[in-house]
Amino acid sequence: xxxxxxxxxxxxxxxxxxxxxxxxxxxxxxxxxxxxxxxxxxxxxxxxxxxxxxxxxxxxxxxxxxxxxxxxxxxxxxxxxxxxxxxxxxxxxxxxxxxxxxxxxxxxxxxxxxxxxxxxxxxxxxxxxxxxxxxxxxxxxxxxxxxxxxxxxxxxxxxxxxxxxxxxxxxxxxxxxxxxxxxxxxxxxxxxxxxxxxxxxxxxxxxxxxxxxxxxxxxxxxxxxxx
Amino acid sequence: xxxxxxxxxxxxxxxxxxxxxxxxxxxxxxxxxxxxxxxxxxxxxxxxxxxxxxxxxxxxxxxxxxxxxxxxxxxxxxxxxxxxxxxxxxxxxxxxxxxxxxxxxxxxxxxxxxxxxxxxxxxxxxxxxxxxxxxxxxxxxxxxxxxxxxxxxxxxxxxxxxxxxxxxxxxxxxxxxxxxxxxxxxxxxxxxxxxxxxxxxxxxxxxxxxxxxxxxxxxxxxxxxxxxxxxxxxxxxxxxxxxxxxxxxxxxxxxx
Numbered sequence: 001x002x003x004x005x006x007x008x009x010x011x012x013x014x015x016x017x018x019x020x021x022x023x024x025x026x027x028x029x030x031x032x033x034x035x036x037x038x039x040x041x042x043x044x045x046x047x048x049x050x051x052x053x054x055x056x057x058x059x060x061x062x063x064x065x066x067x068x069x070x071x072x073x074x075x076x077x078x079x080x081x082x083x084x085x086x087x088x089x090x091x092x093x094x095x096x097x098x099x100x101x102x103x104x105x106x107x108x109x110x111x112x113x114x115x116x117x118x119x120x121x122x123x124x125x126x127x128x129x130x131x132x133x134x135x136x137x138x139x140x141x142x143x144x145x146x147x148x149x150x151x152x153x154x155x156x157x158x159x160x161x162x163x164x165x166x167x168x169x170x171x172x173x174x175x176x177x178x179x180x181x182x183x184x185x186x187x188x189x190x191x192x193x194x195x196x197x198x199x200x201x202x203x204x205x206x207x208x209x210x211x212x213x214x215x216x217x218x219x220x221x222x223x224x225x226x227x
Numbered sequence: 228x229x230x231x232x233x234x235x236x237x238x239x240x241x242x243x244x245x246x247x248x249x250x251x252x253x254x255x256x257x258x259x260x261x262x263x264x265x266x267x268x269x270x271x272x273x274x275x276x277x278x279x280x281x282x283x284x285x286x287x288x289x290x291x292x293x294x295x296x297x298x299x300x301x302x303x304x305x306x307x308x309x310x311x312x313x314x315x316x317x318x319x320x321x322x323x324x325x326x327x328x329x330x331x332x333x334x335x336x337x338x339x340x341x342x343x344x345x346x347x348x349x350x351x352x353x354x355x356x357x358x359x360x361x362x363x364x365x366x367x368x369x370x371x372x373x374x375x376x377x378x379x380x381x382x383x384x385x386x387x388x389x390x391x392x393x394x395x396x397x398x399x400x401x402x403x404x405x406x407x408x409x410x411x412x413x414x415x416x417x418x419x420x421x422x423x424x425x426x427x428x429x430x431x432x433x434x435x436x437x438x439x440x441x442x443x444x445x446x447x448x449x450x451x452x453x454x455x456x457x458x459x460x461x462x463x464x465x466x467x468x469x470x471x472x473x474x475x476x477x478x479x480x481x482x483x
Contacts, residue, residue, distance in 0.1 A: 013474065014470070014471030015478070052466065056460060057460065057467065058463070059459075059467050059469065077460045078258060081258075096442075098413065098420055098442050099413035099416075099417070100413050100417050101417055
């Protein structure tokens with residue numbers, strides 16, 4: 001489902017003496033349907049960078065990143081937009097929303113975008129929010145004022161609302177208590193069971209051991225950083 | 228798929244000075260594109276060239292018309308272009324006063340565009356106008372008040388209602404949230420995003436507020452001195468800018 005081939009990335013900082021930083025070179029791996037792969041490595045090894053390259057918000061200098069039939073490195077912006085709407089989900093560490101939009105609509109939005117009716121989308125959103133222990137009295141409020149852990153759970157609910165065939169997870173269990181961590185892990189297991197290909201970053205080793213089938217040490221591909 | 232709007236090599240000079248130079252891009256139905264850049268970078272010149280307010284020195288603006296398919300709007304006859312700007316196009320000005328008739332009631336402002344496309348039944352026009360006032364969250368009881376009695380944020384929302392009442396397919400926006408306080412901005416963003424999704428609008432938004440484009444635009448173009456220096460997916464340009472000027476722009480934003 002997800003295939004990386006000889007992928008490399010450099011940052012050029014034009015305003016800081018045109019410094020060129022090589023972040024990742026020659027990464028190749030594949031993730032099949034129903035498989036969960038963890039990206040590991042020390043802080044700064046390039047785990048998040050690699051994940052953003054797969055999502056397409058970081059440009060890739062060379063190589064190919066195929067998701068389904070599309071090479072995201074070569075794709076036109078509108079194809080990437082369509083891919084993100086239908087195929088590729090991403091749970092980032094930060095919730096970015098239009099202020100004032102109620103939590104229920106924030107979570108329902110990915111479903112509305114793929115053409116699910118408002119009622120059905122809200123029903124699914126409500127089920128996810130309940131499962132993630134967000135009290136119902138908060139659903140009509142904007143998540144911008146929520147606590148960190150609550151925002152993260154809203155973000156997770158949003159990421160799992162649509163059943164994407166490929167999912168990227170950036171520390172989905174950080175800052176969650178034991179009960180909610182359990183819910184998130186079971187959501188990941190459900191997604192795997194329905195055949196989703198998942199790439200995740202987990203600092204929580206027990207979580208990683210439970211849901212991940214393989215680990216990829218990103219540090220090995222970081223020039224100037226011997227893992 | 229045919230692009231809704233295909234801009235090809237648009238160039239506009241003011242004497243020896245370059246307004247915008249050789250700008251090309253395609254916009255597809257349902258897409259929102261942001262144009263950012265410092266003051267004087269040519270954003271508004273480009274927008275006005277595309278919307279037919281300024282005549283470009285070179286280039287084409289091909290719009291996929293309902294009746295006749297893709298047509299170059301630069302060489303189109305004036306009546307045809309005017310018809311387009313009353314029906315399929317809309318233009319939201321930065322200052323609501325430029326887009327509204329200040330001496331005419333709120334309902335009249337919205338109704339005028341309907342009358343321009345042939346609506347004649349007064350009751351229907353008033354109903355539609357009232358409906359649109361409510362959609363942009365203006366109290367229906369204010370339908371007979373003139374926009375001079377409205378706050379800046381209300382005027383801006385009225386301008387949007389006036390523009391969208393005829394169900395356009397393409398909306399040009401010049402700093403639609405500029406000069407509004409942040410809570411009103413948030414409201415307007417929420418409103419615009421809902422309208423874009425529900426009506427399947429395409430939009431081109433000129434702004435220098437990067438937070439606004441991140442929330443509204445799918446694609447982003449960065450302009451400097453009349454040239455497009457970078458273009459791509461909005462989050463890619465903002466998270467991993469490639470050009471020196473885009474890097475400067477993104478890194479200059481103050482964190483709240």
